[in-house]
Amino acid sequence: MANRRMIASDFFEDDFVGCILNYFERLLWIGLFSSIADDQGRMIDNTALMRAKIFLYDDVTDEAVENALIKFNEHKKIIRYEKDGKKLIQIVKWWNYQTPSWASPSKFPPPDNWIDREKYHTQRNKVVSNNWDKKGGLHNEQGNEQGNEQGNAINEMRGNEMRGNEMNASSSPNFYSKFQQTLGIPLTTNKEIDYLKELIDEHGENKILEIAEWLNGKGEQSMYKALRSIDTAGKKWNKQRPKTAIEALEEMNKKLEQEQKEVLNGKQS
Numbered sequence: 001m002a003n004r005r006m007i008a009s010d011f012f013e014d015d016f017v018g019c020i021l022n023y024f025e026r027l028l029w030i031g032l033f034s035s036i037a038d039d040q041g042r043m044i045d046n047t048a049l050m051r052a053k054i055f056l057y058d059d060v061t062d063e064a065v066e067n068a069l070i071k072f073n074e075h076k077k078i079i080r081y082e083k084d085g086k087k088l089i090q091i092v093k094w095w096n097y098q099t100p101s102w103a104s105p106s107k108f109p110p111p112d113n114w115i116d117r118e119k120y121h122t123q124r125n126k127v128v129s130n131n132w133d134k135k136g137g138l139h140n141e142q143g144n145e146q147g148n149e150q151g152n153a154i155n156e157m158r159g160n161e162m163r164g165n166e167m168n169a170s171s172s173p174n175f176y177s178k179f180q181q182t183l184g185i186p187l188t189t190n191k192e193i194d195y196l197k198e199l200i201d202e203h204g205e206n207k208i209l210e211i212a213e214w215l216n217g218k219g220e221q222s223m224y225k226a227l228r229s230i231d232t233a234g235k236k237w238n239k240q241r242p243k244t245a246i247e248a249l250e251e252m253n254k255k256l257e258q259e260q261k262e263v264l265n266g267k268q269s
Contacts, residue, residue: 005034006098016075025068028054029077033091033098040106040116041094045069045080045087052176052187059174083109090114095136105130115139175205182212185223195227203234211237 007030012018017026031054036043047065069089072078079090090111091097104120117136119129179196180186187193199208211230220226 007034008097016077020071020075021068024060024064025071028065028068029072031055032078032089033094037091037094038106038108039100039103040110040118041091041098042106042108042110043089044108045089046193048176048193049187049189052180052193055177056180056186057177059177079111081111083111092138111138113138175200175209178209179212182209182216183220183223183226184216185221185226187223189224192223192227195224195231199227199231199234203230203237207234207237 011030012026017029021029028050031050032043033041035053036050047062047069051060051062051065069078069080073080077092079092081088081090086108088108088111095117102119102121103117105118106116110116115131115134115136115138117131117134119127119132122128176187176196187196196208208230211233212226214233215226215229220229
């Protein structure tokens with residue numbers, strides 16, 4: 001995926017951005033095409049992943065992200081759809097917003113009636129070009145209407161899911177930010193987020209943050225490996241938890257006090 005995205009100089013003059021979106025929604029909208037979308041303007045429809053990547057240092061809820069996505073879809077800025085068992089999002093005017101020199105293929109299937117534009121190098125440095133001379137995007141209005149009908153249905157379904165999640169939430173809204181800051185490694189995939197949710201259910205937030213603090217500074221660069229370490233340590237943490245510096249100092253002071261008492265008792269006798 002390209003590591004640079006274009007933001008037009010008149011971005012904030014757009015009626016949708018200036019009159020419809022609030023501050024939070026504007027930042028999320030920028031984050032979707034700058035940090036989440038691939039070279040075809042496509043991404044996994046996962047609010048937890050979006051929140052973890054765009055709002056790493058902020059106390060933001062999945063509900064806030066979901067409500068913004070619903071608004072984007074209602075204003076036909078995105079298409080929410082499902083294919084091959086995956087919940088996906090397509091930015092509708094992607095090729096109006098971005099004019100790259102190169103664009104890699106997407107890992108995800110496009111929505112109906114969508115044309116991808118691809119131009120990339122193979123491993124043998126051969127240039128592959130597909131539809132590069134075409135406009136790209138939705139190639140008829142019927143496709144746009146179909147995409148938004150499906151998106152509206154998904155909006156309603158996700159809204160019901162979010163209401164259910166509010167009643168059965170297993171983690172506080174800012175836990176994911178605290179966890180990433182403590183560990184020093186970002187959550188970047190759905191697999192990692194799902195694994196972390198399982199650990200929360202099994203061990204609880206406090207224990208996970210304790211172990212993350214213990215792991216910090218040990219040079220681990222892989223989030224998935226760190227989660228496996230947390231899983232392993234969590235099963236023995238209560239009984240064999242490594243001592244913190246403060247606990248070790250307190251234990252040493254207790255031993256010194258005991259030795260002093262023994263010495264005093266020996267002199268008195």
